[in-house]
Amino acid sequence: MPMSTVHRELPVPDAVRGLGAMTDPDYLDVFTLTTGDAADWTPEQWARAMFDDVAGWQGQVLFRVLLGLRLARRRSPEHVAGWRIDERGADSVRLAAKSWFLTARLVVRVTDGRVSLATFMHYDRALAARIWGPTSARHRAAAPGLLREAHDVLVRSRRGDQSSR
Template sequence: MRYTHPYNKIGDRAMAHRNGVVLIVGEDCLAQVRTLSSLASLDYVDRVSMRTAVVASAQDWARAMFGDEPDLAERAIWHGLLRLRLSPSRSRDTLAGWRIAAVERDWIRLEADSGLVSGNLIVTTGDGRVALTTCLSYRHVAGRVVWGVLAPIHRTLAPSLVRTAESRLGRSQVAP
């Protein structure tokens, strides 16, 4: 029997609205992400978006979400469980260990991969909105199993990443 997890395949979908943050999983965010993702196939996609008055580049938003280096929890999940090959040190070409693969003012794509999964984190801005899209392609059945366990945790934590980034960027835009 093949392992599947709810909302773990493209075609499944779920939406949640909390404090102005919208989480979309699966088919509903595919059209928007296909042009920005570097992955040949997409096995998992979700997008967290929200309206914001904060004006900043996508790279600034991504840096506010993830920082320059992964924290201990991110390292445990990304490197430890997903086995993603992250940059071991701070660099102008990385954010939180993920390689900056493409960047424009209104979007940035971070990439990392392992023997289990290949992933993109895509941050987009514009029209008074910011969004974080997570894209995964499973490279091994174990990747599907590991992500099946981590996906609900990810969908719980991702909205707070966007909210926290808004708070950080908003504080930096306040005149002294």
């Protein structure tokens, strides 16, 4: 298995900032996993591994309960963990969701042996800053593990696919 590292990108690269399609986010961060096999999977496969498989029910509690995001109830080709797929590109996928107090976007980008997760938040009401402010610290602590564990999920799924042939 290739060696992998995760780091937070500061400042946020302009290329990633543009993918969020949010002119003036109140919160923005980017975490990047460097691994030689990142491009073996599409951005959407990475997103599904991160949010459907790794984040699972704990992610749903954060998204639906704490942040009040209005997410789809069923899995579908147009949703990842309930988030609407807002845009698909050759090297990225953007997920979007809203609550009554904030607008959120997640961007997963795969380039040059790296996969990045960018989180964009726009505070539509003052309450958003009071909720996301403390929650963002937990998000920043969890993001590196989310990327690493998604990589593990994808590697295991590939091994499973190969062993079933």
